[in-house]
Amino acid sequence: MSLVAGPGRGGTGSGQLPDELGLVVQKHVAYIQSLDTRRDELESHLTEHLRISGIYWGLTALHLLGQPAALPPEEVIEFVLSCLHDNGGFGAAPGHDAHMLYTVSAVQILAMVDDFVELEMRVPNGKMKIARYIADLQQPNGTFAGDEWGETDTRFLYGALNALSLLNLLPPQRKDEPPLINVTAATDHVKACQNFDGGFGVAPGAESHAGQIFTCLGALSITGELDSFLGEEGKDRLGAWLSERQLDDSGGFNGRPMKLVDVCYAWWVGSSLAMIGKMDWIDKKKLTEFILRCQDPEEGGIADRPGDMVDVFHTHFAIAGLSLIGYPGVMLVDPA
Amino acid sequence: MSHGVPRVGGEGEGGVASSQDKIKARIKAYKELEKDVTDRIKNEDYSNTTFQLTSTLLSQNPEYYTIWNHRRLLLQHVFAREFSTSSPDNPTAEGTLSTSDDHADTTAAQKAGLSPSQHEISLLISEDLSSLLPLLKQYPKCYWIWNHRSWLLTKATTHLPAASAIKFWQGELALVGKMLALDSRNFHGWGYRRTVVEAIERLGDISMAEKEFEYTTKMIKTNLSNFSAWHYRSQLIPRLLNERNARREARAKFLDGEFELITSALYTDPYDQSLWFYHQFLMATLDTTNPQAGIILSPCTNSDRKMYLEQEVTSVREMLDGAEDCKYIYQALLEYARRWRDLGGEVEKTDMKEWLGELRKLDPLREGRWRDLEKVLGLEVV
């Protein structure tokens, strides 16, 4: 299975669509399915280090479009399990090293496809094995490393909490057992990443960034501290910052002040707004129009901006963005 | 994930066949190289050739994280070997990864207080850092390249005496300065700068706060619209003042100076978001409900707070002259008026209504937010 690479070519260069054009659902489904058969393109090999995440993005998009079986579940599970290492971590593809990001993708896929049934059948105590790999990456200051080489990032922290929660192995989910991770230290780290503008950065002291805001809110939401930590004033400040990400001319979002719009922020910004209950602070109609303009109406798939090359990452986040807005025909998604 | 790659049209009729052959050949070469590297690592072949092959592969695909791991595995192995075998009469075996064994070098190393193995390790690290420069310049947003550099630097810190290790970090500070001069918003660059500065402070047992503060001044003077530099400045100030042991008077003078700087910049361009960001920061340091901003003025009473609010509202109001369509001004006025009111001050409702009305006209995208603000300010028409 190969699901990351963009198509070689196709689509109109202009990206100008008639106003009435809606979501070309069948074309997107076909596009995601086609990614499996692109081994004749160099791009498909050059993006192998993302493959398992690509499958997660494709699969989630298909679920949101109401066609979860468009990728055969058995093949998906087969592929995912072929990425599992002895240490309980997953690589992006067979032969690639284990890493937090791909372990999280694997857990998300297995939870979605069969709720870990096949995993538990084939790997004794498989869920616990994965959880231990994740837990071992927690650092003394509460944050998480991506792998044994040590890079830390709030993305990994959120990923760890998210995966453990899906595995049902977070400390509050197994109160009678010794905790696998230090939740307090993790949330303290998240809180230390907050800035005066209400946003969060990749580490304490770093500039606010929409992607990091999503991961930090997601983490706080999993640990149940979102409301108590932010408070009304905090939500107002953060909501103001997030709502300023929508740009007047295009209706799309950027990820930081004075940067270009990008369709994937429809998800990072949109879900963050949803988590703090401020979805009404942006113009949903304008955002919808922007997302639809990023589609390749002929070959399917969605790009970062109108007229650019499509890929499965942006296809997924664009569709997830539409889901937040309640676009007809797209299933509702949980923002965290 | 492709960002900013234009969608291309179909290939010209004649070129399709030959370009497909070319693609096939490129895929084949790439897969062979990948297999070669992977097999060698599996067989624990930590030779110079393997090292060079990882370079070739990474230059074709710097996102291939597993290959970066292989490269580190190999280096780690070489470092360990250096420590276990290195002695003057035990030359490095043929074909293994090593640098030139020039004897003049060795003397220089002894002067610097390095053992022969430390000397060799320091050369390896320095070579790897400089050989990766072109790749970093080509892919300044690739996580793994920055990541690898910081790994090399932590190895320098572990294996070398502080005086030698700090030189590496200082070299990185110069490099990241250059990278940020090329792209002042590079996220990885700023993150790397924080790591580098922390390491230099730790190894040298010094504070870089004053120097880094000067750096932000320089960046801002080059380009006022430098959001990330303003952000960094806001992070440095509370610490800077603590290290100066600044008393209230010095702090007040400092704050006034910063207000002067930002106000004159805002008069030049009230449409620049990065300037408003910094203005908001200064105001937030006076806001007790926003502890994340840190502290400038201390001690600070409510009458100090009111004094600054009054001063800034007056000055921001004057900015309207000639910039009546600038939404940031109305936003600031409403926000500061709200704080003024929370401190027990009186605000003309008609003024606030007018500002809110302008804001709604100028910024219809965020109508929901303005509606909520209207409620919070108690400006609803009953």
Ligand SMILES: [Zn+2]
């Ligand atoms: Zn994007």
